[in-house]
Amino acid sequence: MARPIKRLQAEPGVVAELRRRSRASTSTVRERDRADMxxxxxxxxxxxxxxxxxxxxxxxxxxxxxxxxxxxLDGLEDEPGRGRKPSASKVQRVVTEVTRPPKG
Structure with missing residues (x-):
């Protein structure tokens, strides 16, 4: 005998948001895929x-x-820490630009 399918449940507002994400042209492919799932x-x-x-x-x-x-819905977002890290912090970049001699 097969196991019963565990059915997810969500509020109507959450379902509406998932449908919006699934159809929105501004959503990333990842967001659309996750919403469709x-x-x-x-x-x-x-x-x-x-x-x-x-x-x-x-x-x-x-x-x-x-x-x-x-x-x-928050669980469908990417966790922080994904992707390449910047080689220098914003503060370091500003200090470098300010202390650099003028061009010319």
Whole structure:
């Protein structure tokens, strides 16, 4: 016997925001993908089926579903610390520019 599908739940306002993110031209591809994953899961689609429909992996769908369950919409944001770090702080860059001899 197969395990029952764990269905996500959300308030109507949250669902509306997910739909907006899914359709917005200003949303990044990541934001749209995550919103689509959660919308499918809210409709009762299994993790595996959502992954197939979105050409993703079950692990990825499961990860974002869990983060949404735990943190709501905030859980769909990238965690801080991602990406390349600046080589110099803003203060260091300002000091460098101010102490540099004038051109000319």
């Amino acid at each position: 959660i919308l499918l899961r809210l409709d009762g689609v299994s993790v595996t089926e959502a992954a197939v429909r979105l050409k993703s992996t079950a692990k990825r769908v499961s990860t974002w579903s869990k983060r949404f369950e735990e943190h709501g």
